[in-house]
Amino acid sequence: MTRDSIKDLILEIIEDIDEDADFDTLQADKPLRDQLDLDSMDFLDIVMELRKRHKLQIPEEDYPELASLDSCVNYLEPLLANA
Amino acid sequence: MHVPLLIIGGGLSGLAAALRFARFLPDVLLLEKHSRTGGLNSYYYRNNRLFETGLHAITNYAPPKVKNAPLNRLLRQLKIKRKELDLHQQNQSEIHFSNRESLLFSNDFSLFDSEISNKFPQSHQGFQNLLQIINSYDPFKPLAFISARKVIQEQLNDELLTDMLLCPLMYYGSSIENDMDLGQFVIMFRAIFLEGMFRPGGTIKDLLDLLLNHYKEHGGSIRTNTGVSKILYTGKTIHGVELENGEEITCNYILSTIGSEETFDLLDQPSEMELLPRLGFVENIFEIRPETVFSHSQDRTIIFYNTADKFSYRQPDQLVDFSSGVICMPQNFQDLPAAPFKEVRTTHLANYNQWKKLANDSSSYKIAKENTALSSLPVAEKILGNFSRNIVYRDTFTPLTIERFTGKKKGAIYGNPIKIKDGNIGYDNLFLAGTDQGFLGIVGSMLSGVSIINQHILPRL
Numbered sequence: 001m002t003r004d005s006i007k008d009l010i011l012e013i014i015e016d017i018d019e020d021a022d023f024d025t026l027q028a029d030k031p032l033r034d035q036l037d038l039d040s041m042d043f044l045d046i047v048m049e050l051r052k053r054h055k056l057q058i059p060e061e062d063y064p065e066l067a068s069l070d071s072c073v074n075y076l077e078p079l080l081a082n083a
Numbered sequence: 084m085h086v087p088l089l090i091i092g093g094g095l096s097g098l099a100a101a102l103r104f105a106r107f108l109p110d111v112l113l114l115e116k117h118s119r120t121g122g123l124n125s126y127y128y129r130n131n132r133l134f135e136t137g138l139h140a141i142t143n144y145a146p147p148k149v150k151n152a153p154l155n156r157l158l159r160q161l162k163i164k165r166k167e168l169d170l171h172q173q174n175q176s177e178i179h180f181s182n183r184e185s186l187l188f189s190n191d192f193s194l195f196d197s198e199i200s201n202k203f204p205q206s207h208q209g210f211q212n213l214l215q216i217i218n219s220y221d222p223f224k225p226l227a228f229i230s231a232r233k234v235i236q237e238q239l240n241d242e243l244l245t246d247m248l249l250c251p252l253m254y255y256g257s258s259i260e261n262d263m264d265l266g267q268f269v270i271m272f273r274a275i276f277l278e279g280m281f282r283p284g285g286t287i288k289d290l291l292d293l294l295l296n297h298y299k300e301h302g303g304s305i306r307t308n309t310g311v312s313k314i315l316y317t318g319k320t321i322h323g324v325e326l327e328n329g330e331e332i333t334c335n336y337i338l339s340t341i342g343s344e345e346t347f348d349l350l351d352q353p354s355e356m357e358l359l360p361r362l363g364f365v366e367n368i369f370e371i372r373p374e375t376v377f378s379h380s381q382d383r384t385i386i387f388y389n390t391a392d393k394f395s396y397r398q399p400d401q402l403v404d405f406s407s408g409v410i411c412m413p414q415n416f417q418d419l420p421a422a423p424f425k426e427v428r429t430t431h432l433a434n435y436n437q438w439k440k441l442a443n444d445s446s447s448y449k450i451a452k453e454n455t456a457l458s459s460l461p462v463a464e465k466i467l468g469n470f471s472r473n474i475v476y477r478d479t480f481t482p483l484t485i486e487r488f489t490g491k492k493k494g495a496i497y498g499n500p501i502k503i504k505d506g507n508i509g510y511d512n513l514f515l516a517g518t519d520q521g522f523l524g525i526v527g528s529m530l531s532g533v534s535i536i537n538q539h540i541l542p543r544l
Contacts, residue, residue, distance in 0.1 A: 045160075
């Protein structure tokens, strides 16, 4: 997957969690949680959707790697290289 | 048979946990001892119609846009659309201390605030201070017991008002006598006074069916009429369960929603928890003709009342204590579709052991049940006006009825007085959710199931 398609994947998952999520002002290098008003329960949905859709098992200690859109892309790029 | 996750108990916390898990991993089996799901909030058929058990009103009402409100978090977690629930807000409710004072409240907090400022002007500033404490308090922090009564009394400096604030919160969720933990008080205050009450347009069966249908669509499995006889384990590691019919099911994780002592029974282990009295209740249902008009309080949804000089929330010495309780009129929610009947439901504190003594003699048990309805009726009529001539059907649940159908020891609907907030009861792969985890009410118990799945099980399977 390209970096852009990984970014789209994450946004698509977030939109699925919260259909009112506002992406217009989203800054890719800032924490997703604060900007989109996501709590830790919502955040787990991102992890679980990645697992469901791409059989990605993300260990708990790596959850902080998914903090911002940029860090998501950096973390997932090698894992989704062949997806 | 092997499943990754086994959930014991198909009440609302078990159903919510099962649905949450099945959204991502469909390999989950839910076991329910009774023929129907719902646990404390279920239903039965009599007199050609469905009667709800448990449900008076659902607390934690929230408008759609308040993202962090418990109700909206729950709906997101379960991927249930708000319109599937068809929410109807309460009209207004009342705290009624006979010959003393009465306070109205609704889902608009300003009503309650102005009632307090009009009727207890000397405590109004103290009430504002109390609100600040409530707003800034984190009830989920694991702390030792702090007496809510003491904190409230310090702020309000008025025993009557302190009792009036505590009465609804105790009746809708306290397993402790005459006091509450401050954290529990904050949760209940927010749920009832700051957020408010509602009910679905359909019956509790519709809500249960909705959850079950979503669960099954995701591939989850359920077995009803399936009791567990023991949990199988070595040391602190669980392997599975043995069912009452002798079948063994192995699993990686168990979530138990049946209560802490009830779970320790299946482990054949002493719970080693301090034994405090478990509070039992009786509930009466009076079905009345739809044209019935009440001379007082016609539109009230719930009335929390007390007739005694001093409000007492404790296990009575006699079978039932009628001096306080809850009167619910389930038709009094906004814009409900017209129904062919009305109901008055009453709830009072009861003594399980006294009822248990009677159980061996079925005729005295029946007479006591009959007397419970007949003694509760005038209490309700004193507040609402006479309606006994319009009664078409009535039924009474004792603590024994509740124990038999819900499996809650001693019919204690709010479970063990000691709550296990993190769901951890000392085993590697067995966790507790539901009433004894400490979230109460329908929204609370469902969030309990969801949060224990999120915290302990989903990330590890």
